[in-house]
Amino acid sequence: MKKTLIAATLASAALCGADSAGAQEIQITQPGSMSSVIGNPNNFTGHVVVDLLTPPSTETPASSGLVTFAPRARTAWHTHPAGQMLIVTAGKGWVQQDGQTRREMKTGDVVWIPAGVRHWHGATGTTGMSHIAITYIRDGKNADWMQLVTDQEYDARQ
Ligand code: MN
DSSP: OOHHHHHHHHHHHHHHTTTSSSOOOOOOOOTTSSOOEEOOTTTEESOEEEEEEEOOOSSSOEEEEEEEEOTTOEEOSEEOTTOEEEEEEEEEEEEEETTSOOEEEETTOEEEEOTTOOEEEEEOSSSOEEEEEEEEOBTTBSOEEOOOOOHHHHHOOO
16 A cells, blocks of 8 residues: 555554553444545556555554455556455455466455565456455565556456
8 A cells, every 4th residue: 555554554553552562452443433545546547445444553564454446446566575465345356466367356255465476456347346455564564566557457358
């Protein structure tokens, strides 16, 4: 996810006291308690909305967010330095590993993207898709962003 989001999540982690010593408490966050963020056009094509679910902390170097893609919307090509898990919560989408055919993912599917694997994910050409992304952090970073996925790449079946 984009740098500003990471900065926001780290600030939010500090606010929650997640890094402070002593007993910590279970937190329950209500929907809508944090602002939705429009996907940064440097990292996403089309209409994408990102809702942060949980920020990273020192003990738990991972963030989670709900990402909603309109039809044809997708991430840019990118890698994750410590991997990413996607849980599809609505609709149908595509995920493609560089050098392989794009694959379909649908509600309920769990997708593991290993560290360093160049890939993109997004909606299909005709259906929207939402996934929860749990993204692990290494050296303060959860993604390395690359080129946008061109329409030609997006529409290719192989
Ligand atoms: Mn990814």
